[in-house]
Amino acid sequence: MVKVIGVRFRTAGKIYFFDPGALEIKRGDHVIVETARGIEYGTVVGDPREVDEKKVIQPLKPVLRIATQRDDEQEAGNKEKEKEAFKICLEKIRKHGLEMKLIDAEYTFDNNKVLFYFTADGRIDFRELVKDLASVFRTRIELRQIGVRDETKILGGIGICGRQLCCHSHLSEFVPVSIKMAKEQNLSLNPTKISGVCGRLMCCLKHEEETYEELNRRLPGVGDHVTTEDGLKGEVQSVNVLRQLVKVIVDVGDEKEIQEYRVDQLRFKKRHKHNKMDAKEAAELKELEKLEKEEGKSKLDDN
Known part of the structure; x- marks a missing residue:
């Protein structure tokens, strides 16, 4: 194990590890360190801690000093x-x-x-x-x-959610974002609705990906055949992932009705199938795939 502190050189920038040595350093302090670009002024984003040596690029450079008033x-x-x-x-x-x-x-x-x-x-x-x-x-x-993602990270702005852009406020590094994440969350594949200010797929699609994957595993897919707890058979019309509710078209006598059930009130064998797309949806998907391929590594950090 090796003792390190994390240092940032710009707002929401990548975090780099340095050796605090015998200095009494705490979160929020400003420090002077040596980087690949030369002597730099950075902000400590975490108290000193022990990490596995394998996670640190050796040799670990030391903190030269805690920033003085003159440095500030x-x-x-x-x-x-x-x-x-x-x-x-x-x-x-x-x-x-x-x-x-x-x-x-x-x-x-x-x-x-x-x-x-x-x-x-x-x-x-x-x-x-x-x-x-x-x-x-x-x-x-x-x-x-x-690239445009780095441009947006530098300039900042307000997202469609009404909050400051994730990349400008807290995301240290860009994460890979895919169309699969939008599909998993049952979002519209219209590029204008799931693209950020930068014109690329929104970074926040990644935030809830794991939760949606877990919840979707418990649900039948649209079009799947199910049996309800009261013995009715039907076909899934829609699902509410977060509430774990399923709307089913069931046969009641000679008529069909849409009824809503909790997922634990249904028996089914989930089958994976590709939903058929009309020409408009196919065009939107093609445009999204283009945006996905244009993702690139940030060129802001080189310390």
Whole structure:
């Protein structure tokens, strides 16, 4: 086992482990650490704890120090400089006539590098832009092309639920999201209803996946034949997954009625089948599959 602390370098950013050494560090403290990008200023997101050595990339880098007042002031100064750097880069992009959208500017804590994040439809030749920026800032310049999910994570926003976007508020890393999750939760496969602000499948589809998988295992499928506890036979019309209720079309004499039962009031042998789709549903599914394939790894974290 090895003692570690978790550190973040941006809101909802990836958590990295560092060795606290003999320092008295607690959650919420700001620390100065050495990363692949250089000396960085981060926020401790958990008290020191013991973890399995196999879960830690060795060698584990030590915390250089708990941030001092001077460090805090330098970090605040960097944030102000980033605003000015953003404006300058925007002007240079226009000057060079590049088809790119600038998203964010970021200084490393030691000012050894300035990173500019941007989106574009294709590959951009920004070599002349980098030279121009280097002559202005007199430091290393990196332009990094990111995807729409990273763009949304940086900019933030409000989801259709009325709350702050998950990726901007608390999700450290993007999780794989699939169409199967939407089907499991009986959601509409209309892309406009299950796509997020970024235009990709909503990350929150993953949140309740395990619960729905467990609940669905107990239920018959739509179209399955069941026998009720009072001896009636029928076909499942619909299911309420969360309430574990099933609406069944039953034969009562010469008539058919729709009656609702708890799942424990039914006997059935579940069969897996593919529901037939009309042309509209097939088109929506094809569009969703395209969104699913466009998922990519975040390019924001490289510490």
